[in-house]
Amino acid sequence: MGLKNPIHPEGTYYLTLTVVDWVDIFTRPVYRHIIVDALAYCQREKGLILHAWVVMSNHIHLIASAAEGHTLSDFLRDFKKYTSKKILDAIKEVPESRRAWMLNRFEYAGRHDPKIKNYRFWQEGNEAKELVTHDFARQKLDYLHENPVRAEWVDKAVDYRYSSAIDYAGGRGILRVDFLS
Numbered sequence: 001m002g003l004k005n006p007i008h009p010e011g012t013y014y015l016t017l018t019v020v021d022w023v024d025i026f027t028r029p030v031y032r033h034i035i036v037d038a039l040a041y042c043q044r045e046k047g048l049i050l051h052a053w054v055v056m057s058n059h060i061h062l063i064a065s066a067a068e069g070h071t072l073s074d075f076l077r078d079f080k081k082y083t084s085k086k087i088l089d090a091i092k093e094v095p096e097s098r099r100a101w102m103l104n105r106f107e108y109a110g111r112h113d114p115k116i117k118n119y120r121f122w123q124e125g126n127e128a129k130e131l132v133t134h135d136f137a138r139q140k141l142d143y144l145h146e147n148p149v150r151a152e153w154v155d156k157a158v159d160y161r162y163s164s165a166i167d168y169a170g171g172r173g174i175l176r177v178d179f180l181s
Contacts, residue, residue: 007072007128011065012051012180014140015072016127017080018059020109020120023102025087027057030094032162034086035060038079039175048075051180054144055162056151061144063131063180076126084121137180141168 007013019025026032032055039062042048047070052063066072091102103119110116131137145168148160157165167177 007076007126008130009066009071011072011130012137013062013064013072014129014131014137014144015062015064015076016059017062017076018123018127020123021105022058023105024057025091025102026055026060026162028096030090031087034083034090036162036174038083038086042075042079043176046070046075046078048072049178050164050175051178052141052144052164052168053175053177054147054160054164056147061147063137063140063144072128080122084119087121088119131180141180 026035035055039048039050039053043050047067049065049067050062051065052061054061064072064075066075088103088106091099096102106119106121110118110120113120129136129140131140145157145163145165148154148163148165149157154160157163158169158171161174164173164175164177166173168179
């Protein structure tokens, strides 16, 4: 995680995961579904406690913590590795008008990193901010849910399918949410 924003085991964090070069990949449902499926799997199998989430066109925001015996650092490592591979495979397999351009961007981003074999999909790091006060947590929750409204995709946050806004409004979204207290 780096020294700038260390992740403590018992903390609840506001996380931002960004695609390299801010490539707008999550405009297509196939790639959003990979993210949603991976989050659901991590909730079931990796101890991810998801308090809030949103998938934007080129990044995702999560408010998350880890169940006892698990760590957010391990989740982030595994999630990014898995989703990178699945999304890159999907880019190669499904009809994609931007295939060559995207693969070129992702290959270039990983070219000089010895940890990367072929492509870097996610930017390095995870912009982790620990939610230590109720006011800060509320600010991040509101920001996360209002992101699709600011992007002018929907008029009301609850209308955006790839977010937990509906859950906080009393409905049921596509992922299980453990509400912030």
